[in-house]
Amino acid sequence: MNSAQPYAPDAGSPRCFRLAVTGGGTGGHTYPALTAIRALQTRLTASGRTLEVLWIGTEEGLEARVAPAEGIPFTAVATGKIRRSGNPLKMASPANVRDMARVPLGVAQARKAIAGFVPDVVLATGGYVAVPAGLAARLCRRPLVLHEQTVRLGLANRKLAGSATRIAVSSESTIPLLPEEARRIAVVTGNPVRPEVLSGHADKAVEALGLWGFDRQLPTVYITGGAQGSQQINEVAGEVLPWLLGHANVIHQCGPTNVDALRQHAAALPADLAARYYLTGFVGPELPDVLALADVVISRSGAGTLAELTALGKAAVFIPLASSAGNEQAHNARHLHDAGAAVALLGEVTGTTLRNAVGPLLMEPASRAGIAQRARAYGKPDAADRLVDVLLSAVSG
Numbered sequence: 089m090n091s092a093q094p095y096a097p098d099a100g101s102p103r104c105f106r107l108a109v110t111g112g113g114t115g116g117h118t119y120p121a122l123t124a125i126r127a128l129q130t131r132l133t134a135s136g137r138t139l140e141v142l143w144i145g146t147e148e149g150l151e152a153r154v155a156p157a158e159g160i161p162f163t164a165v166a167t168g169k170i171r172r173s174g175n176p177l178k179m180a181s182p183a184n185v186r187d188m189a190r191v192p193l194g195v196a197q198a199r200k201a202i203a204g205f206v207p208d209v210v211l212a213t214g215g216y217v218a219v220p221a222g223l224a225a226r227l228c229r230r231p232l233v234l235h236e237q238t239v240r241l242g243l244a245n246r247k248l249a250g251s252a253t254r255i256a257v258s259s260e261s262t263i264p265l266l267p268e269e270a271r272r273i274a275v276v277t278g279n280p281v282r283p284e285v286l287s288g289h290a291d292k293a294v295e296a297l298g299l300w301g302f303d304r305q306l307p308t309v310y311i312t313g314g315a316q317g318s319q320q321i322n323e324v325a326g327e328v329l330p331w332l333l334g335h336a337n338v339i340h341q342c343g344p345t346n347v348d349a350l351r352q353h354a355a356a357l358p359a360d361l362a363a364r365y366y367l368t369g370f371v372g373p374e375l376p377d378v379l380a381l382a383d384v385v386i387s388r389s390g391a392g393t394l395a396e397l398t399a400l401g402k403a404a405v406f407i408p409l410a411s412s413a414g415n416e417q418a419h420n421a422r423h424l425h426d427a428g429a430a431v432a433l434l435g436e437v438t439g440t441t442l443r444n445a446v447g448p449l450l451m452e453p454a455s456r457a458g459i460a461q462r463a464r465a466y467g468k469p470d471a472a473d474r475l476v477d478v479l480l481s482a483v484s485g
């Protein structure tokens with residue numbers, strides 16, 4: 089693993105702790121698992137123990153790239169998209185039937201992997217693959233810890249709650265939403281954030297991205313639509329861009345497939361404004377530095393992004409993805425909005441609504457600082473450590 093301590097399997101030794109991890113698909117499920125693995129390894133190393141990890145994921149998910157890149161043994165199993173629908177006709181659609189048929193195959197594959205690995209504990213962080221692997225953990229009688237990133241339990245975690253030893257949740261407000269029996273095994277840990285995200289440097293962002301035209305007397309706005317970018321955010325940001333650049337520097341992460349079209353749009357900007365505009369498809373390793381430079385963030389409200397922005401204490405305007413599972417992005421954003429810890433745009437979003445939301449944050453530093461401070465109160469930078477406590481207690485308990 090590319091963490092402080094080298095990954096050093098020591099299988100068979102009583103000093104060796106074995107962790108099976110399952111979860112992934114998107115960054116929101118993959119990065120918390122990775123962060124927990126790194127934190128567990130640090131904890132075990134400090135007490136003279138070693139860690140052996142097996143990640144059970146899918147071929148197609150982000151985890152299939154992340155785990156091998158970190159030197160973590162990875163095994164792929166079959167799984168199917170579990171669609172939600174109140175309509176029985178839709179539930180019986182050919183795609184659904186095919187996907188549901190893949191789940192038992194995935195359970196069998198995961199059961200074989202878990203029976204062979206004999207983990208001390210299995211950590212499931214959500215995503216479709218967590219269902220077969222979590223069920224296999226139960227069949228193999230291994231302790232199962234679920235981690236939920238969002239305020240409401242995701243579908244995979246709802247399916248697995250009855251098999252869990254502990255349920256680690258990211259927010260206190262999840263607890264009252266849980267069924268009685270799940271509440272008894274729930275622990276609030278927060279959503280683990282990669283440590284590097286918390287230690288960026290604004291000056292490094294300027295150097296790495298060549299932001300020499302930025303006016304450092306002005307605030308910087310970071311616009312992000314998530315790893316794929318967001319058409320909706322790109323459009324509405326495009327509408328207000330000349331106004332925005334009159335008051336701020338702007339870094340705009342628009343999604344890898346949208347760069348060309350937006351670059352044409354940006355070509356029409358006057359040179360003095362264009363100098364303060366940086367457009368990119370995806371922000372890679374420089375993400376921590378970009379976040380350090382940003383005074384205001386305009387963003388989707390996926391749980392991963394939200395955990396990062398609250399841990400850092402950033403003033404954010406959220407434009408939730410309306411089609412997110414169970415509308416959870418709107419739920420996440422509303423939760424912070426109601427506490428004065430963010431601004432959530434929950435209805436129709438136009439250039440005018442965005443401008444009205446961002447304007448006060450740019451023009452009134454005190455209002456920006458207030459929101460940022462309240463946001464930080466929701467951050468849980470020690471979430472990975474708390475999740476490690478839960479993993480260790482699930483074994484001893």
Ligand SMILES: CC(=O)N[C@H]1[C@@H](OP(=O)(O)OP(=O)(O)OC[C@H]2O[C@@H](n3ccc(=O)[nH]c3=O)[C@H](O)[C@@H]2O)O[C@H](CO)[C@@H](O)[C@@H]1O
Nearest residue numbers: 114115116117237314315341370371375390391392393412
């Ligand atoms: C479309 C979808 O299903 N979204 C769900 C998915 O979020 P999804 O994984 O899409 O988004 P999250 O906000 O949870 O995480 C995105 C991650 O990618 C990083 N990033 C993003 C852009 C970029 O250029 N560079 C970069 O590194 C962010 O900093 C963050 O760490 O899982 C989350 C956690 O269950 C849910 O809350 C979301 O609703």
